[in-house]
Amino acid sequence: xxxxxxxxxxxxxxxxxxxxxxxxMPEIGMEGQRRLKASSVxxxxxxxxGSPLALYLAAxxxxxxxxxxxxxxxxxxxxxxxxHGHSSIGMLKVESARRRMLDINPDxxxxxxxxxxxxxxxxxxxxxxxxxxxxxDNFPTRYLVNDACVRLGKPNVYGSILRFEGxxxxxxxxxxxxxxxxxxxxxxxxxxxxxxxxxxxxVLPGTIGTMQATEGIKLITGIGEPMxxxxxxxxxxxxxxxxxxxxxxxxxxxxxxxxxxxxxxDYEQFCGVPAHDRVExxxxxxxxxxxxxxxxxxxxxxxxxxxxVLDVRNPEEWEIAxxxxxxKIPKSQIDMAAFQVASGAQAREQTILAQIPTDRExxxxxxxxxxxxxxxxxxxxxxxxxxRLINLEGGILDWARRIDRTMxxx
Amino acid sequence: MPSIxxxxxxxxxxxxxxxxxxxxxxxxxxxxxxxSRYPDIKQHLYNGDxxxxxxxxxxxxxxxxxxxxxxxxxxxxxxxxxxxxxxxxVGR
Numbered sequence: 001x002x003x004x005x006x007x008x009x010x011x012x013x014x015x016x017x018x019x020x021x022x023x024x025m026p027e028i029g030m031e032g033q034r035r036l037k038a039s040s041v042x043x044x045x046x047x048x049x050g051s052p053l054a055l056y057l058a059a060x061x062x063x064x065x066x067x068x069x070x071x072x073x074x075x076x077x078x079x080x081x082x083x084h085g086h087s088s089i090g091m092l093k094v095e096s097a098r099r100r101m102l103d104i105n106p107d108x109x110x111x112x113x114x115x116x117x118x119x120x121x122x123x124x125x126x127x128x129x130x131x132x133x134x135x136x137d138n139f140p141t142r143y144l145v146n147d148a149c150v151r152l153g154k155p156n157v158y159g160s161i162l163r164f165e166g167x168x169x170x171x172x173x174x175x176x177x178x179x180x181x182x183x184x185x186x187x188x189x190x191x192x193x194x195x196x197x198x199x200x201x202x203v204l205p206g207t208i209g210t211m212q213a214t215e216g217i218k219l220i221t222g223i224g225e226p227m228x229x230x231x232x233x234x235x236x237x238x239x240x241x242x243x244x245x246x247x248x249x250x251x252x253x254x255x256x257x258x259x260x261x262x263x264x265x266d267y268e269q270f271c272g273v274p275a276h277d278r279v280e281x282x283x284x285x286x287x288x289x290x291x292x293x294x295x296x297x298x299x300x301x302x303x304x305x306x307x308x309v310l311d312v313r314n315p316e317e318w319e320i321a322x323x324x325x326x327x328k329i330p331k332s333q334i335d336m337a338a339f340q341v342a343s344g345a346q347a348r349e350q351t352i353l354a355q356i357p358t359d360r361e362x363x364x365x366x367x368x369x370x371x372x373x374x375x376x377x378x379x380x381x382x383x384x385x386x387x388r389l390i391n392l393e394g395g396i397l398d399w400a401r402r403i404d405r406t407m408x409x410x
Numbered sequence: 411m412p413s414i415x416x417x418x419x420x421x422x423x424x425x426x427x428x429x430x431x432x433x434x435x436x437x438x439x440x441x442x443x444x445x446s447r448y449p450d451i452k453q454h455l456y457n458g459d460x461x462x463x464x465x466x467x468x469x470x471x472x473x474x475x476x477x478x479x480x481x482x483x484x485x486x487x488x489x490x491x492x493x494x495x496x497x498x499x500v501g502r
Binding site: 048136137138139142160161162163164165167182183184185186187198200231233237238242243244245246247332333336339340343345 | 417418419422423428450452453462463464466468471472473476491493494495496497498
């Protein structure tokens with residue numbers, strides 16, 4: 001394929017020295033390196049995938065790199081988001097990443113966009129860049145990035161991960177299929193767990209993110225065979241790499257129409273989920289979810305009350321720490337049962353939900369109190385009495401910090 | 411026997427099996443056999459008798475939509491694959 005970038009920038013003597021291992025390969029050479037210096041890449045997301053992407057593209061000498069992220073670094077990021085460190089906890093991710101990238105390569109320009117990517121700003125933010133790399137964590141932003149790339153005629157280097165599995169492709173509507181040709185519509189909310197719910201092997205975004213960086217460099221310099229029209233499926237447990245063919249859908253709702261007619265829509269509404277990976281629920285303001293603190297719960301337990309406490313964490317988490325006398329059903333099983341009940345496939349009593357009583361108070365807890373809120377929302381939609389579903393504020397983490405200090409915090 | 415690779419998001423419904431051997435001379439029969447062994451997975455693959463449109467089934471390298479769909483013939487050692495829609499990247 002022709003290089004995406006047809007501009008060349010001169011290299012200084014220092015840069016020639018820095019990039020010498022690139023320059024001696026005929027596939028890159030002076031011309032390819034000058035193209036890289038003249039090129040610009042936008043990274044959507046500065047997390048698991050964005051970390052290796054930003055590190056390697058900075059090191060490789062991509063002249064201008066844009067970072068879009070509005071999150072701050074926290075300690076649960078550090079097992080995989082290797083561009084950030086302990087010293088950057090609490091800092092904006094884009095700032096933490098910029099600092100590290102300029103340390104690796106002070107000759108490049110790093111633009112930061114400390115804002116969520118939305119239908120209102122996407123065209124403005126993407127427009128100046130040659131290549132867009134999608135390292136987001138949620139369906140709405142993935143559809144938004146795809147549609148904006150189709151509209152602007154830009155290649156979209158796609159990578160996605162969950163648990164031990166990853167996917168890689170290049171969606172470039174001018175030359176092949178787009179994301180929507182493969183995935184015309186998102187799965188219904190709740191069907192596919194997010195990394196925050198299902199977990200992810202810390203190394204996995206490194207594997208997929210470095211391959212995305214490779215594809216970006218290939219597109220810019222026009223070398224090799226880009227992953228256009230193909231998708232790589234990676235399974236870390238099997239250590240298997242499988243490539244499948246994906247084709248342009250002649251009826252694709254986005255890339256089969258003239259690019260200038262592609263309209264950006266409300267992607268949160270389209271996907272039915274918010275445009276971030278945090279476990280969060282929305283409920284009407286007139287029906288706030290009743291809460292109980294760990295101190296209040298302890299007091300009621302000590303008073304010998306007969307309580308129904310539902311632990312919705314995963315079995316792996318039960319092994320780390322548990323509260324006394326709980327009923328344990330993982331959120332994923334509740335979601336699955338709720339999906340079946342809501343779709344009419346099964347009555348509530350035939351599912352695991354039969355274990356959750358409708359006629360008494362149920363105190364729901366998880367690690368930090370967000371998944372439990374989510375479960376309460378789900379149960380409310382199935383007709384449970386909203387006043388009898390109580391969320392344990394701060395989850396088992398608060399219990400470990402304020403009630404039982406011998407309990408591990410995770 | 412043909413086999414079906416089960417992606418991570420659907421493994422809770424196959425007793426965490428990553429690959430399931432099935433009977434069937436075409437893709438539709440193979441999927442029916444999968445569903446009869448693991449009824450919980452049906453809701454995720456089908457809407458009535460139709461495959462849900464976010465469900466991608468591949469035979470080898472190819473999307474069955476570009477072969478003969480559910481009528482695509484299967485050989486003894488063919489491997490089918492359900493390709494999931496996953497969104498993870500940043501995570502928290």
